[in-house]
Amino acid sequence: MxxxxxxxxxxxxxxxxxxxxxxxxxxxxxxxxxxxxxxxxxxxxxxxxxxxxxxxxxxxxxxxxxxxxxxxxxxxxxxxxxxxxxxxxxxxxxxxxxxxxxxxxxxxxxxxxxxxxxxxxxxxxxxxxxxxxxxxxxxxxxxxxxxxxxxxxxxxxxxxxxxxxxxxxxxxxxxxxxxxxxxxxxxxxxxxxxxxxxxxxxxxxxxxxxxxxxxxxxxxxxxxxxxxRKLGAVKPKTCEVPVVFDDVTARQLLSYVASATGGSSIYRKSSFLVDRLGEEIGSPLVTVIDDPLMKGRPGSRPFDVEGVRSRPKTVVNAGTLENYLLSSYQARKLGLKTTGNAGGPSNLYMEAGEHSPDEIIAGVDSGLYLTSMSGPGANWSTGDFSQGAQGIWIRGGKLAEPVSEFTITGTFAKMLSGIVIVGSDLEWRGSINCPTLRIDSMTVSGT
Amino acid sequence: MLSFTDHFGISDEKMIRVMETALSRGAEYCDIFFEHTVENQLTMEEGIVREGIKWISHGAGIRAVKGEGTGYAYTEDLSLEKMNQAALTAAAIADTGASPPPVAVSEVLFENRYPVDDPVTGVPLKKKISWIEEAEEAARRHDPRVIKVTVTMADSLSTVQIATSEGRLLRDTRPMMRISVSVVAETDGNRQIGISSGGGRLGSGYFETGMTPASHGREAARQAALLLEAVDAPAGPMELILAPAESGVFLHESVGHPLEADFIRKKTSTYTDRIGDRVASELVTVIDDGTVINNRGAINFDDEGTIPTPTVLIEKGILKGFMHDRISARYFGVEPTGNGRRESYKSPPLPRMTVTYLAAGESDPEDIFRSTKKGIYCKSFKGGQVDISNGDFVFVPIEAYLVEDGKVTAPVKNLTLIGNGPDVMTRVTMTGRDFAFSDGRWTCGKGQQAPVGVGLPTIKISEITVGGSELQ
CATH class of the missing domain: 3.30.2290.10 (PmbA/TldD superfamily)
Structure with missing residues (x-):
């Protein structure tokens, strides 16, 4: 009524x-x-x-x-x-x-x-x-x-x-x-x-x-x-190591990538994904879907904020960038068609892989299990990536001491191509979701 | 400008009746926060002013307080019926029977910290567009590598009225303006972004304070072009020099947030129970002051009606006090400090910073550089974040350089600085005599958005972790 x-x-x-x-x-x-x-x-x-x-x-x-x-x-x-x-x-x-x-x-x-x-x-x-x-x-x-x-x-x-x-x-x-x-x-x-x-x-x-x-x-x-598990955290040594992003930090990473696929970032030339449509931007393990038509999910919607009929689309297909997320204005600016994404992504997720988080950790001899990232240093406009971090050090495939007061630094391009394992743990807790990821190498800056 | 009656159309007597309802179930205190805000924004992209936005918000929030508990409801319909309904919802925080009725309200006078004759909200559109065009042209002409320029001119005028059950009635008109230029420069596939913005609780007179639309345009272009030459930043601990003014963001994160008294009351801040302790080097005096004239963070009274005074948080390294709202002040048995702020009528107030600054020292800035063997020098910032509980904070520079043997050398990019507030503040080894407030560009997000100011002289920190990518 x-x-x-x-x-x-x-x-x-x-x-x-x-x-x-x-x-x-x-x-x-x-x-x-x-x-x-x-x-x-x-x-x-x-x-x-x-x-x-x-x-x-x-x-x-x-x-x-x-x-x-x-x-x-x-x-x-x-x-x-x-x-x-x-x-x-x-x-x-x-x-x-x-x-x-x-x-x-x-x-x-x-x-x-x-x-x-x-x-x-x-x-x-x-x-x-x-x-x-x-x-x-x-x-x-x-x-x-x-x-x-x-x-x-x-x-x-x-x-x-x-x-x-x-x-x-x-x-x-x-x-x-x-x-x-x-x-x-x-x-x-x-x-x-x-x-x-x-x-x-x-x-x-x-x-x-x-x-x-x-x-x-x-x-x-x-x-x-x-x-x-953070109690007694120490500052790690400055080094280059494999980094396992838990589901929380992986999700944060994916949300930055989603922003970089947004039409306004693309036509303003403020994204590391400008002019990359159809090109390989990540490892073949990376497939990202935006699906507004999933039932009962937080980002579900029948149409976008300008009334364009919702449809699912593959954003990244086995490492290849297939779609930007576009409104009709952004699409016209770029000579493309709207994807029904006026207002941003809907339900956006990375497809799950085969390994449990425990298996992923077990495969790391010495590295970082990343549980928290902070600060505005994930610059998807230029592709630079530097974040405050907290986590747990991995020694011999097992979680060892908690670590804090350090940063992790890399670039989006290297991180996406460096995804060597995608976890099986895709859980839905919001409109953007990502399983655990292992990235082959990043710079840890600590003592 | 419209009068208060035109905006809110509510008599003192009606406000008293609404407050009676809010106190009808035993709350100790209540207030009504009326707000009428008009915001305008014009955006120029690729040489055309492509969109004008006008945004009007109008409503009242009613709050009932019992101890540390708050009942809150708001309405966009200011009829007595709807306001009473909201008051009854807020009243439900208590259930011990009616409290004594509210005291008759009388208007509280205050000194105006942002006298503005010509708020930008009243400036003709053509004039605003000419500012935008001036900024855009200056950015485009500054460097042939500039490929995109976006200019935004935003202004707002907010009329607020607060009535409290203690009989206070306060009315204010809060102007705000901000110009922002974002520039993308490109060469050989390397794209970098420069940003310059500024403003405050000012009218068009802002452009007579030394900054003009063109100077913001040139500054954004200069930064973008500079970053095209930047090298990857180093990784590991080193010395740090922070430039005056903008570097106040460091202060905002490192000790500002952890000294907001809601975290102290809840015992989750690392500074809980530490009043009187040495928490910083003796060169460090930190003040929060909402009375700084025309500053973006200035307020004539906070959003629960307290008139702010300068609050000394740290004096010569000793922790002296916290930033309070009414609830935390009562909890600690101190006077409210005028830090109870809210984003709009839709939210209850929280302890928030206003204009937070580190007082000037005595060092010659040149000596600060001369004393630095290997470090990083930061001039402008993207922002920062802090973990209140352990004190770890990060802040991200936009314009930063290497310092080698006392000299500023190559610009660097892709770095986050991380430190632990209580540790880093003891490592402030030099403070300059060149204090300045930041231009009005900062917005703090603590669940709710609030415009804030920061200020700082040149300072030196003997060691902090520089989070770049290059191993040394």
């Missing part, structure tokens, strides 16, 4: 935009209802419950583009916005590539994508508070050294409505639930100035449905493991 009302409003706004002088227009309305609770030491620390909405209007006048957006969706406000939008568009320069997608690209793909949890409305605030409380209790009960930094539970319901002047008018709803917990433990060094040193970590689970969340025991165990 509400969606139909919003669809009517979006379609009517498109009509008004045309009547006011736009030659084409696109209107989106996004609404969300959020609930989140965080607890610490058995008490509620933050309880947030609210709803919001926003209308966003793209206006094209003779190849000139303006975007106006507001949280106020009253008729009076929209009228004012349209007037300002048309005035703004008129002073822009003409951009021959600007405009809506081709009409034949528009539509909803994939049938029922199972993005909505019908049970969402029956989950009460008390259920969510209890869930966060239990997650914290289970975490702190696992080890006496654990200091809680709080647990949280949140749910969001989103409605996305899109209409344009080519007659497109569709909507979809999406739910999302997540839980997370953070903790710390004292890690006082024997010497040095850092007398209050601790180690900390966090873990989470996220799902379309509340019932689909991982059990709190699993989330708690992973948080505690990730925290305690």
């Amino acid at each position: 509400e969606n139909n009302r919003l669809k009517d409003l979006a379609a009517k706004t498109v009509e008004t935009a045309l009547a006011r002088g736009a030659d084409s227009s696109e209107v989106s309305i996004l609404t969300d209802t959020e609930f989140s609770v965080s607890v610490r030491n058995g008490e509620i620390e933050n309880l947030i419950e609210s709803g919001s909405r926003r209308i966003c209007i793209d206006i094209f006048v003779g190849g000139r583009k303006a975007v106006v957006t507001s949280t106020d969706i009253s008729e009076e406000s929209i009228d004012q916005l349209l007037a300002e939008g048309i005035e703004l568009a008129r002073v822009m320069d003409r951009d021959e590539y600007a405009g809506l997608p081709d009409k034949n690209e528009l539509g909803a793909g994939g049938g029922e994508l199972e993005m909505f949890d019908d049970a969402a409305s029956s989950i009460t605030a008390v259920d969510k508070i209890d869930m966060a409380m239990k997650l914290e209790q289970v975490t702190t009960a696992m080890d006496a050294r654990i200091i809680s930094d709080g647990a949280s539970c949140s749910t969001v319901t989103l409605t996305s409505v899109l209409a344009n002047s080519l007659g497109f008018c569709e909507s979809f709803d999406r739910t999302s639930s997540s839980i997370s917990v953070s903790c710390a433990a004292e890690d006082r060094p024997a010497s040095g100035e850092n007398k209050g040193k601790k180690q900390s970590s966090w873990w989470y689970s996220t799902s379309i449905s509340f019932a689909g969340l991982d059990p709190v025991e699993k989330v708690a165990a992973r948080t505690v493991e990730r925290t305690l």
Whole structure:
């Protein structure tokens, strides 16, 4: 019901935009209802419950583009916005590539994508508070050294409505639930100035449905493991070694690569993948898929943010770059076709290989098991890669001492071609996912 | 400029009624944060101004506090009915029966730290476009190897009003502007990117402070061209010299975040329980100060109505204090420091930095270089990150050089610097007398975005780990 009302409003706004002088227009309305609770030491620390909405209007006048957006969706406000939008568009320069997608690209793909949890409305605030409380209790009960930094539970319901002047008018709803917990433990060094040193970590689970969340025991165990295994970390020696990216850091690496395939990075010549379509950019073990039509995944969607029908595509096929991720504007700039990726990647993942993480570690005589990366030094625009790191040193195929306060450095080109093993552990925890990876050699900078 | 009644259309009496509702279940304190923000952005790419964006946000957040607990709800519909509904949601943080009613509000006056006659938000579009064109042209002409130039001009005007159950009412208009130029330079398949940006809580007068659109254009092009000549950075521990102003990002990460009092209250920061301890060399005095005139990080009052004063965090190496919001200040029994900030009406406040700086020292910058045998000199930065619990922090330079026998030599690229805050701060061996604040370009992300300022003189650190790729 509400969606139909919003669809009517979006379609009517498109009509008004045309009547006011736009030659084409696109209107989106996004609404969300959020609930989140965080607890610490058995008490509620933050309880947030609210709803919001926003209308966003793209206006094209003779190849000139303006975007106006507001949280106020009253008729009076929209009228004012349209007037300002048309005035703004008129002073822009003409951009021959600007405009809506081709009409034949528009539509909803994939049938029922199972993005909505019908049970969402029956989950009460008390259920969510209890869930966060239990997650914290289970975490702190696992080890006496654990200091809680709080647990949280949140749910969001989103409605996305899109209409344009080519007659497109569709909507979809999406739910999302997540839980997370953070903790710390004292890690006082024997010497040095850092007398209050601790180690900390966090873990989470996220799902379309509340019932689909991982059990709190699993989330708690992973948080505690990730925290305690850092205790006593030392700074490693500066050297060149094989690096095993765990599923967390591999996922981070893949998200950088995904950014480098984005159309705006490509046409701005700000990606190491510029002019590489059809070329070998990684080892033959690397296959990356973007699939918006998977059922019940966090990045699933029937159409992208400009209404282009969703379709799965291979981004990297056995090491060869097959597709950039493009909106219709980016595609026109590059002389290509839209891939339905206005708004970015959908469900993007690297296909799993055959070896378990344990087998991958067992194959390394001396090297790094990388569990955390930090900082803005992964420069996919130029291809340079340098990150702060934490992990565990591998000796004789076994995890040995924890290591911290060092960096790893290389280049995206060498790293992707240096992927010598892809793990079998592809797990879905967000919209970008990657199994454990072994990269043959990187520079570790420590002592 | 619109008046406050036009934006929020709500009387003092209605605010009191909403606050009564927020206190109806036993919360000790509540406040209402009203916000009306207009943001504009113009982008030029490949020589054309291709997109203009105008973004309006309007709403109110209602917060009820009991101890360390916060109930929060917001609404974009400022009718009494919807605000009461939000207040009732926030009230649910407590369940011990009604608290005493709120005190009648009266307006609190303050000194204006960003007097601006002509906010950029009111500048005609044609004028803004002429700035963009000037920046673009300067970048393109600077070097034949420049292949792409993107210029963005962004401005905002935010009207906020805070009413608290303690009877405080504060109203402010916060201007902000920022110009940003990004340049790609290419030669023989080597592509590098230079960026220059700046601004602050200023009007068009920003372009009379020494920086012009053209100077940002040239600076971005100079950096991109310089990086085409850069060599791969070395790996391993060495000496470090940080240039004035921009290097404040080092401070923001290394000791700034770990001294935000929410981490102290939760006992997760490495600086927990360390007040009075020596945590840095005696050359180090660190201050957070939201009153720096026209600075990007300046605030007349924070987002819970506290008027900031300079807060000494570290004095001559001794840990003196933390940055507090109202909740942490009450927890520790100290006065709030004016660091309770929020991204918008959709979020409750958190302890956040404003303008964080390291005070000037007495060294001649030339002596700092002369004393350095083998090290790295960093001038501008991409950003950084810190692990609060163990104090390890990273920061990533854009423009950096090798220093060999007291001389600045080859530019270097592809490096991250990593250190441990409590260790590195004891290794600050020289501080220059050439203090400067950074241009207004930094945004801090701690779950919520906040504009911040930084400042620093030239400083020397006797050893830090340089994370490049070249083994020595």
